[in-house]
Amino acid sequence: DGGITQSPKYLFRKEGQNVTLSCEQNLNHDAMYWYRQDPGQGLRLIYYSQIVNDFQKGDIAEGYSVSREKKESFPLTVTSAQKNPTAFYLCASSTLTINTEAFFGQGTRLTVV
């Protein structure tokens, strides 16, 4: 089945540690996105990528890093520089045409203690 997979579903980390969230898609989509969602809030764009080995900062990129070494994969690293990393993280992918919807993963809930 085609889709987008995020892992793990729940993640706990100690303060000051870097952590990497996985996102893989087999939809052959060129564009991939990372969003952060805080409780009761909307989705804020962290990073996005339209092509392998290239990515752009979104609205809240500080304290995060990404890579796009393969078309299928777009991992997100939450670094120790991120002041308040506890949140729900959603990965999405889409084609490059504006009239197609983005497909989302199931999300990763990160809790930093």
Next chain:
Amino acid sequence: AQKITQTQPGMFVQEKEAVTLDCTYDTSDPSYGLFWYKQPSSGEMIFLIYQGSYDQQNATEGRYSLNFQKARKSANLVISASQLGDSAMYFCAMREGGDFGNEKLTFGTGTRLTIIP
């Protein structure tokens, strides 16, 4: 300035009634797409409906329709005959055309819809 504005943080609607969720947007790009997503408590994002800036007719998908008023820059979602399963967060989103590398998808803050039996 906000690209997507949803002014209703929460709404309560009686089952079987119709409901309209408001969305206004801001763009100077003549080519753009507008999307509505539903997010149940499980957290998954479910695509509902799409409207293109050049579409002449309002989009419809089953019980969902989009009231697109281009001059007012509004794209309200209408759910007819609401059901208990419609209780969820609803997000409006926009994707602008522009140059390559600018097709990011921007979301509003969402509306929490609760259907009352």
